Amino acid sequence: MPWTTIEVEKQDKFIIDDESQSGRIISYKDALYEALDQSMDRDSRVFIMGEGIDDVSGVFGTTKGLHEKYGRHRVFDTPIAENSLTGIAAGAAMAGLRPVLVHARMDFLLLSFDQLVNHAAKWSYMTGGAVSVPLVVRTISARGWGSGAQHSQCIQGMLMNVPGLKIAVPATPYDAKGLMISSIIDDNPVLFVEHRWLYKTMGKVPDTLYSIPFGKGAVRKKGSSVTIVAISYMVIEALKAARKLEAENISAEVIDLRTIKPIDEEVIFESLAKTGRLIITDTGPRTGGAASEIAAIVSEKALNYLKEPIVRVCCPDCPTPTSDVLEKAYYPDSETICDAVRGILK
């Protein structure tokens, strides 16, 4: 059993409570599988490639058996050559197909920056809009169980600096499916950021095909005293924090951005107009990250709403440690967020 699975199996089955959605309660992992399955069924241009995607575990279950259903020409394993494979997927996209490329660890994505940043993301611009690159790059971050400095990175913030790229960071099963479908039908390269600790998260998911617009965040929990803007897995920690804080009579609003490129600025400003206090929490390192960008946007456009300085709850500027003791010190969790909230309300 992969060590990330051991760690994920220890997690609670966090249930996203959303009365506005209809559908069955399924996991984030199954929602991803369903999005890929239904997208491949709907559109013969969609294909999936990546290291080990047709093995028995099928990327933690998200591609399991799809090669049997759609054939090995549409679902196939690749050599260990992240950069060229990204370029190959981009080339196939330029020719009109809709590739989904999988990096089972986000760390491996770093090997592919030339083709992702220099080529895929710039192609529409450099060709005056004549050639587009409808490419989806799935990347999965892990956390814990000694994953260490090279198997746990969350570098989505770094890539917000790349014009031409879109970045989805779904935190719920509903969003995992809907944003995957949106990413596949989008004509631009999309970085689809998954977090391993979200895979067991449960929530309502319709069995039909549906899409979610990019740049449209969601209020996951309403509140009045403080706004917590959360990204990816930190949405779960923020919701846990909000529940704990309720017991202390602190009303926190939790916003899930769902995509960080583009960012839904309005959903943040509307919340700040009520609360006047902002905590931003991301899975990546603090400096130059997603939280920094959100803080900058608020400073530029909504400073007058703020009653207190912004607080970022992110990983420290340190490679991920392997020691379990140091890991605990490294990762922010619901308690870290609660502390930040208590601090800002003091």
Add this chain to the structure above:
Amino acid sequence: MLEKEKLLELYRIMLTIRKVEFKIDSEYKNDEMKTPIHLSIGQEAISAGVCANLRREDYVFGTHRSHAQYIAKGGDINKMFAELYLRKTGCSSGRGGSMHLMAPEVGILGSTAIVGGSIPLGTGTALASKISGDGKVSAVFFGDGAVDEGTFHESLNFASLKKLPAVYICENNSYAINSHQSARHPGDNIYRWAESYDIPGYRIDGNDVVKVSEYAADAIERCRKGEGPTLLECVTYRWKGHIGTVNDVGEGQRSQSEYDYWLSKCPIRWYTNYLYNTGLLNKAFEDNINSEIERLVNEAFEFAVNSPKPEPKELLDFVYAG
């Protein structure tokens, strides 16, 4: 033996490339073409010999030095000149410049200025053709510098594994900017790398357009039959420096004797003689075709300099598709 029309078409393509490059060379000093240029003078036979065997819908990917491929594949030279002058009417709407020529209507989906960057992209269009069964071939051009990159090796491995319809054309002009191949490789046998990927690899005289055309035709035929990729190492020489219009001999980068040797091997002069010797070309036809191409080149230049430039308000157009 190639048929007469094709032999004359090769001549017309090579001459067009040469005359376009000479026109750029003569106008560049006026500083109105505000883009880095990498001229193909001396290397015309390779693009001509390969592209003359491709169909209109087949794909071509080029590099920073891709004027020759653009012309040979049938890209519109009005749009090419307009791109060099960074006009709205340019093939890339003035957003690409010399290093990013493209003409999707004839299968040129773009060119890249990152050394080795086009190799995976062309492998990717070949993958798309394999998956969709559209019968197209992808021709990927790169220089001897690009084989230093991992993308060359990674792409050949993948293309062989999947038996992709790709032809890899290495235009070996011995120099990566000013680094000679001998300073970068333990040997001078680029074509032999193909063997380790179980791909046929050939080294040919890249200044002999007949030979290039024959080998390219075979490689393309292999692709159409589903037999997989081929690597063609075409040995040639660039008459100009890496960038711009200087020949850099006086700069001490290359020796006069080396330069003189390669000028004596001019692919166009050799081919003109070949056509005369085979009775396909005579003085009247030669004069005729020369003046016809000159007229087209001058028209393209006029089209370009009289075209509008992009406006500042259009800065953010095309960042995202759709």
